[in-house]
Amino acid sequence: MKTWKKRTKAVHEGVRRSQYNEVSEAIFLTQGFVYDTAEAAEARFIEAGADEFIYARYGNPTVAMFEDRIAALEGAEVGFATASGMAAVNGALTSMLRAGDHVVSARALFGSCLYILEEILTRYGVEVTFVDGTDLNAWKAAIRPETKVVFFESISNPTLEVIDIEAVAKLGHAVGATVVVDNVFATPVFSDAIAQGADVVVYSATKHIDGQGRALGGVILGTKEYIRGTVEPYMKHTGGSMSPFTAWMMLKGLETMDLRVRAQTRTALYLAQQLEADAALSHVIYPGLESHPQCALTMAQMEEGGTVLAIDAGSQAAAFKLLNALEIWTISNNLGDAKSIGTHPATTTHQRLSEETRAMLGITPGLIRLSVGLEDPDDLLNDLRGAITQL
Numbered sequence: 001m002k003t004w005k006k007r008t009k010a011v012h013e014g015v016r017r018s019q020y021n022e023v024s025e026a027i028f029l030t031q032g033f034v035y036d037t038a039e040a041a042e043a044r045f046i047e048a049g050a051d052e053f054i055y056a057r058y059g060n061p062t063v064a065m066f067e068d069r070i071a072a073l074e075g076a077e078v079g080f081a082t083a084s085g086m087a088a089v090n091g092a093l094t095s096m097l098r099a100g101d102h103v104v105s106a107r108a109l110f111g112s113c114l115y116i117l118e119e120i121l122t123r124y125g126v127e128v129t130f131v132d133g134t135d136l137n138a139w140k141a142a143i144r145p146e147t148k149v150v151f152f153e154s155i156s157n158p159t160l161e162v163i164d165i166e167a168v169a170k171l172g173h174a175v176g177a178t179v180v181v182d183n184v185f186a187t188p189v190f191s192d193a194i195a196q197g198a199d200v201v202v203y204s205a206t207k208h209i210d211g212q213g214r215a216l217g218g219v220i221l222g223t224k225e226y227i228r229g230t231v232e233p234y235m236k237h238t239g240g241s242m243s244p245f246t247a248w249m250m251l252k253g254l255e256t257m258d259l260r261v262r263a264q265t266r267t268a269l270y271l272a273q274q275l276e277a278d279a280a281l282s283h284v285i286y287p288g289l290e291s292h293p294q295c296a297l298t299m300a301q302m303e304e305g306g307t308v309l310a311i312d313a314g315s316q317a318a319a320f321k322l323l324n325a326l327e328i329w330t331i332s333n334n335l336g337d338a339k340s341i342g343t344h345p346a347t348t349t350h351q352r353l354s355e356e357t358r359a360m361l362g363i364t365p366g367l368i369r370l371s372v373g374l375e376d377p378d379d380l381l382n383d384l385r386g387a388i389t390q391l
């Protein structure tokens with residue numbers, strides 16, 4: 001591994017230049033590759049070298065550039081790029097689990113992650129125990145000698161609970177479990193998850209890596225043994241690979257990600273601080289605020305609070321009124337985007353959950369998730385303040 005810092009890696013790692021020595025990475029929009037001889041084809045199917053490709057579902061030069069770059073950023077041995085973040089979450093888990101296995105997962109999850117753990121894995125005979133991810137005693141009580149996988153989002157969506165990667169990984173490793181972390185909200189910029197004990201890190205590249213709302217993508221990062229031996233056979237035969245065009249967009253996204261994410265994070269902290277005292281809001285949640293129960297952990301684990309905050313308008317009617325009064329903020333459900341986005345989780349991303357589950361997870365009727373973009377911080381604040389005064 002080179003000694004380059006993340007910002008240098010984000011611009012230069014993984015480059016594979018063609019015979020034309022292009023500056024910007026080439027897009028290899030090809031499904032397959034030609035062999036010089038029948039013997040060469042046979043040899044490549046037995047074992048392909050690092051720069052030998054067979055079929056784009058198995059691998060492609062543009063996709064390999066993205067995989068190498070993001071793996072270098074995260075400090076992982078290798079990565080496998082996927083068609084979406086959910087293909088990555090599903091691939092990371094399903095590729096290594098079988099009937100009879102036991103999984104312990106944090107309960108506060110993105111809706112589709114919860115669907116995989118609650119509906120799909122259990123359908124195939126995997127037992128899943130859900131715990132309050134912020135409660136180390138709950139993890140300790142749920143993890144058993146035969147637990148195969150421990151899964152959690154390092155910052156949960158949408159209530160922004162922060163999970164202690166090092167402590168949970170220690171508990172998982174004590175029984176030989178693989179620790180899988182969905183790290184979307186932490187972003188590759190602030191993540192040190194592998195050094196902190198995660199065995200596998202999963203990203204939805206749709207979020208901060210692209211950061212401009214153009215494409216779906218994902219990536220699974222881990223050891224060479226796990227990615228090549230377990231993930232790759234599953235992904236390449238089931239068809240969830242990333243397209244070369246998407247990989248090219250994600251490569252270019254990585255080059256500007258540090259600047260974007262740091263600017264968005266600065267604005268998120270500013271907005272959280274400015275809104276915290278607002279009497280019209282029942283509360284403001286942001287991991288970088290001192291009032292956040294895991295603020296100290298957030299600072300130790302990732303040094304910044306990230307690009308997303310949440311506010312509570314008190315009721316669904318007030319939340320809708322606030323969202324509808326916004327001019328700059330768009331109503332949508334992406335996050336990490338250059339455009340600032342407001343989401344009402346209870347009626348959209350987390351609509352499928354029962355009212356009791358939503359209440360248990362803290363997804364109140366008035367909760368609004370705010371993904372902070374690249375606009376002027378005061379324009380964003382004034383837009384929010386204008387909407388709040390209408391309540």
Ligand SMILES: *Cc1c(COP(=O)(O)O)cnc(C)c1O
Pocket residue numbers: 084085086087089110112113153157182184185204205206207216217218
């Ligand atoms: C968005 C998201 C996903 C899914 O990613 P897609 O690219 O939309 O498939 C998974 N986990 C978390 C935490 C997310 O925010």
